[in-house]
Amino acid sequence: MVGDRQGWLRCLLAGAVFVVGMTGTTLPTPLYPLYQEKFGFSELTVTVVYAVYAFGVIGALLLAGNASDRIGRRPTLFWGLGFAAASAVCFLSADGLDWLYAGRLLSGLSAGLFTGAATAYVMDLAPPGGQSRATLVATAANMGGLGCGPLLAGLLAEYAPEPLLLPFAVHLALVAASALVLLRLPETVRDPRPLSSVRPQRPALPAQVRPVFVPAAIASFAGFALFGVFTSVSPAFLARYLHVDNHAVSGLIVALAFFASTAGQLAVGRFGVSRSLPLGCAVLFAGLAFLAGALSVELLALVVLAAVVGGVGQGLSFRAALSAVAAAAPVDRRAAVISTLFVVAYTGISIPVIGVGLLSEPLGLEQAGLVFTGCMLVLVTSAALYLLRRPVPTRTP
Incomplete structure (x- = not known):
């Protein structure tokens, strides 16, 4: 004890x-x-x-x-x-x-x-x-x-x-x-080696992982892209279009997305991986739809809903994606496969975010956000349809 x-x-x-x-x-x-x-x-x-x-x-x-x-x-x-x-x-x-x-x-x-x-x-x-x-x-x-x-x-x-x-x-x-x-x-590591023993890891994707990896990677990319937009341009959107000049409120709205993601990840243990990944895609779709609505009608309540619902969807889909990919990967290549998924996920918070920045110059921040949201909705829908036809193996994380 x-x-x-x-x-x-x-x-x-x-x-x-x-x-x-x-x-x-x-x-x-x-x-x-x-x-x-x-x-x-x-x-x-x-x-x-x-x-x-x-x-x-x-x-x-x-x-x-x-x-x-x-x-x-x-x-x-x-x-x-x-x-x-x-x-x-x-x-x-x-x-x-x-x-x-x-x-x-x-x-x-x-x-x-x-x-x-x-x-x-x-x-x-x-x-x-x-x-x-x-x-x-x-x-x-x-x-x-x-x-x-x-x-x-x-x-x-x-x-x-x-x-x-x-x-x-x-x-x-x-x-x-x-x-x-x-x-x-x-x-906790027995017999640790010197720093010189660390070697770069190549992204790895064995053949048996690919059917699971494709929808998992798409959902992860879209979920992290949503986080990327929230944490990079949402404070400017809140200040410029919704006249929210309180930095504490802006910080809280962004924080809500991450706290909601934690709740979504915790829920995977209850629903199981095979149901959590498509369910996460559906919830992420709803969060993106709320974001599109917030950009269109400039309503603070919809921004909050987009943060909470999108965060839950990201948490559900990402933890389920991580578990499904880890379960499908060979034991001796699991770390490399998981690193590959994280590379895809973090690409989601770089390239789409820069795209929004590029489009905001000619189109404005609202229209650029709508273009981004439309692209992410297509990606999430594609992942969900794929999962309906080919469910991931059942395994509780």
Whole structure:
């Protein structure tokens, strides 16, 4: 009993470090309108600054996705915290666009290292028989941390001084506290190897995975694209068209999407993978439809519904996609296959987001958002129709 309590305490502390790591990746979200005002750049630049983060994540996944299996969980997470601290320093020093690009790239590298290493660490530290509950801790920490970023920054920007400095100073302090916590936690990888043993991972897609991977990848791409648009241009849309100038409200609306995703991921255990993936596509479709309605009639309630419903759909579809792809992959190639799915997912928060930025110049932000929504609706419908004809194998994550 004492051992179980100690195991769960360590598991939760690792989860708290995970939350801090992911919080930094979405911290700038409600602050983009302030940066636009300060540096005078366009919506396209906002989307490119945001997409640089995704390129950092993809780079970390491809170059060091298996790092924690080789050098250990703690060293990998210390590297992740180091990149997070360097990102915060860039934003604290920002006097031009170059600092924002550097800060987002470093933030992406941090997230890429944290995503796999922290998930594995939380599960490693759980007591025997607690893997299922530990998975929920990791899921909640991941998406919960992403939701805490815009919420924290929005509150500090609205109700505290120095809105472009204080959020990053607070996060830097949280990173330092997390490093101290990590020092007290044990390493769970036996016989860790030196850093030189880390090798780049190639995306892999064995033949038996492809029938499952296609709809899973489409749903993941669309869900992450929705998140990308919410976290890059929604604050500008709220301010410009709905006259929501309160940064805390903007941050809360974005945070709702991530918190709803956590709820959707938790629901997969109840519905099962085979039903959750098509159900997630259907809910994601509804969320995109609400987003299209919000862009068309400029109604705040529809923006909130798009965040909540779209977030639930993304959570359902992505966790089910991840479970289905992992179940279909050969054991010796599972990590590479999962990394490939994450590469597709994070491509979803870069290329479509930049597309919205490009279209916003000639069409305006509303029309650009409608074009994006239409494309994503077609993708989600295609995935759903495919799944109706070829259901994924039944397996509870």
